[in-house]
Amino acid sequence: MKALKLLTLLVASLFTASAALAQEAPGLDDRINQAFAELTGPFVNTIFAPFPGTSFPWIVGWLVVAASVFSLYFAFVQFRFFGHAIRLVKGDYSDPNDAGEVSHFQALATALSGTVGLGNIAGVAVAIGIGGPGATFWMILAGLLGMASKFTECTLGVKYRNEYEDGTVSGGPMYYMSKGFDELGLPGGKILAILFSIFCILGALGGGNMFQANQAHQQIAGIVGDYPGWITGIVFAVVVFLVIVGGLKSIARVTEKVVPFMGVMYVAAALVIIIMNADMIGWAFGQIFTGAFTGLGVAGGMVGALIQGFKRAAFSNEAGVGSAAIAHSAVRTKEPITEGFVSLLEPFIDTVVICTMTALVIIITQQLLIDPETGNYLLNEAGSAIATVDGNTGVSLTSAAFGSAFSWFPFILAIAVVLFAFSTMISWSYYGLKAWTYLFGEGQTKELVFKIIFCIFVVIGAAANLGPVIDFSDAAIFAMAVVNVFALYFLMKVVRQELASYASRLQSGEIRKFEH
């Protein structure tokens, strides 16, 4: 009943807020945007600043270097333990007496539903559109390297999580920063944890919320025609509220069931299109490899393809950002490292499989226009991207590619985008909440305050055209990565000890499969 009262209150306040938004003079809207942009501009520019003399954002380099360092430091754990990771997810090593606890599969599925989303559908299209097919090659490479970053952060997330007397758990980078640094006798862990938590809250409200609400609204408006965004916002906010405050598990359960189904269907549809054009597969891979090193006449050439590919992988799988460490820390395992192994499948599924499918479908259905004389790609009038059939970019490029094979697919895709956005919001509401409770302490009222703020931001995100705010929220997510990766460099030796111990026990047969 308390939840119902709160809901009424929330809806009332949302209506007032959005009515105010709707009535605002356009001038005021602009001024707010401008003021916000000026305020946050330096922060955004610092995070996305390019290396001097290039257009390569240093933050992307930061993530790729980190992923490479972890890959080397753990001697390519992502390949050595790939098979073992799959056996863990299948439950081969699960003790039957632990039945009823969160399984490895569930932790992986939960974390994936937070990362699979717009990045895989719209982001890839943007990358291919600007960087050409060659971007796919660099995207896959970055995805493969990112597996090592995930492995590192998720192992630490489980190792240093808090377990409370009532049986619930809290984990994530803020806990391994403070506890891990203390354990190693290093100073500054607490400061890093606080910084990370602040960025995590901002990232949750921005990229994990407003951006999602905004894109979901645009998808719906694209189908039913234009209408005010606050309507979508309120509907979304109410549903999110029911799930995260009202504890209405049924909605979450439906979404969590439909989302993986959508993901599988997306990959299946992509596979069908690829198989239907089987004779083009060799050509498409040729384009990807040639494009990776020559650019095939794309603006920016090889470097352009590389930047786009790396950027997309980093944006999509969130390896090194630290969000997955929060999601994975709920698994009750005696070996924290097993969760690390499982988590390394995440960038693989997200980037190497799903993103590549999107890229292949766009290439194979020949959405990108080629100059028949030179074999190079034609550029659009501005010269900033490859010319496409009907001039599509982003989601509409992916949509057109799938639509060229199945005319009904764009509708399914729109539903998928909305559901992906919703499940990403639910996941990020939890990440943000964990950062919030780290800063302010656990407690029902404190948690409720954050959840209500979160719901209000859903409406704001859907209602307004908030370019600067979106920039800011992306920057906040990547600021998480700056702090997180920095901490990982200090803590990676802990993971190496765990890995050595586990590997030797696995070899000696001390860790073995259970009969099921």
Next chain:
Amino acid sequence: MTNKIVIGLDGTETGERALTFAKELAKGMGSCELLVAYVIEWSPYTFQTPEENAQRHKRREEELELATTRIVTPAVDGLKAAGFTAQGVVRHGDVAETLNAITVENNGSQIVVGRSSADGIKKRIFGSSTQNLVMHADVPVTVVN
């Protein structure tokens, strides 16, 4: 050798009938132990929100506690009061698979269950837990109507 009968309960009245039937069976056998089993339907392959995951351990303890105090312990006490040697067990998992696993682990010689309480579409597609148990169990199964 002592016989051991595993009785699968599901918290409904068909479970009660299974219990009554097992008692009769045990009386006729002489030396016989009874194992009362309750399986909480659970799959490692469902999809959950992060918050549900974080609370899972707590929920699991609550579920075990509830099943033990409400269903298994009263049944075991009733059997003991009637002069039988009885034990109880509660576990999560697929009902048919887990009941069979419990039986095998405890060297049970047979299983007695009530007719399945699953209904609707799920039953039509996947068959009921009872049907699965009858088809895949390693020991004889008696289904009480």
